[in-house]
Amino acid sequence: MTRNINVKDLIENTQLSVFFGEDYLDRKITTSDISRPGLELTGYFNYYPAKRIQLLGITETSFAKGMDSDELTRVMHEMCQPETPAFVISTQLEPPEELIEAAKENQIPILGSKLTTSRILSNMTNYLEANLAERLSIHGVLVDVYGIGVIITGDSGIGKSETALELVKRGHRLIADDRVEVFQQNEQRLIGQAPEILKHLLEIRGIGIIDVMNLFGAGSVRSHSKVDLIVHLEDWKPDAPYDRLGSDSETVKFFDVEVKKLNIPVKPGRNLAIIIEAAAMNTRSKSMGYDATKVFDQNLDKLIKKHSSKPDDKNNN
Template identity: 35%
Template sequence: MQTITVRNFFEDNKEIFNLRLLAGERGLDNPITVPEVQRPSLALAGFLKKFAYKRIQVLGYCEIEYAKSIRPDILQENITALLETGIPCLVVTKNLSPPEVLVSLCDRLGVPLLVADFPTVRFISCATDYLVSLFAPTIEVHGSMMDVYGVGILLRGKAGIGKSECALALVKKGHRLIADDTVRITRREPNTLIATPSKLGGNFMEIRGVGVIDIEKLFGIRAITPKKEIELVV
């Protein structure tokens, strides 16, 4: 089962969401095991039946205003019950100020409390996209991936058959390279496969008898693209 930690999530998205850690630092190694993000809804009122505790929990304007509107003793009881379910972390959006009782309880129970300077709905959407991309099934295959007239084409074949040479010829004609030699394929939807480069990057290509060439330097930034849906395999 795929797992990342709250620390990974925080460090990868710190600049994107303008995240800062407000409390619960000792829980940064809490695992995130599902690619979903949600608002706690009725759990904030103490109703925890069927609560999806494995998900990142997001507190927006409504949740913060509700927390400020109820009696402090009830709020403390509800927040304690929520945090003790084992949630990985809490994220307060729109740079809102959470109640002090929430901050102190997160520190005491070791649940990271993050604050994002980002709208709530957009945060949930972007954070979900980030997690889905990490948790999606992924394989690496030998081949070359091209964007030809907007169509994603994966070139397959035995080593030395001329896949890279074919891809280079297409680049010379104005088409775009996604990856050469090793193509990383991720299943994003039941019928959608997304191709991206391996860790070496998509701007390099190895040509037999020539060596490694940098497509971006030779043909410009328009000759490469970071990802493309696979629509045809040749």
């Protein structure tokens, strides 16, 4: 699942202004890659990435000023392909007249920015990567617990939303209930957020849908969060071999990123919110280099060595 992004969306989210082409802002953007057409200005179009936004900064516009007008006109018409979304001019620079004429003829908008080339390049790339990335829709609840993004999963009716409500009451923040959209931001980072229609909303059986931000304030919600941990709630089974030491390391792979998964048994009397808080703090502790399970194993090894090194009492007698 991917989103549809057009030039108007880009303008509204990356501090861009329209220099030309107000009527053409519905042009689709299909890639997050940005092109800086340096070789193209010299006439080299063998590998021209026409589907990318074309970004011109001080270097490109300065080079264009030194070009012959006829040659520059030819190059600009070659750059204005039907699939080209837009041209962006950084640093409040004026676009070349030849570009304006070619863009008008091909109905391609020209955008401007007061930001430097590197800054507007970063802004556009970050926005497009986040919004054009492939998405997975997961049935669960995403909560920010002590800065750790926890997705709570489990069968319908197991208590996911009720647990999230208790966590919100304890000062943590809701990101998404029922459906979580997950996408990969980079090689090691997953981001989760709510579908637009479900933002800030939580469904509690017997009550209905509640607006968490309206009831608990703006500090009780977030628009998105990292995904650091999966907590799967399941019915308690007396004979099930639950992990008691934390040595079993189960993970779930989303795209290219693996996320640790904990299976938490649910039965009357267990405070799930406190358990998830402890799981989140333990995850943070491990990320900072401290692993209680390893410490326990080390202490156990020391104790075994200590007792095995003692001389046998019978032999001493």
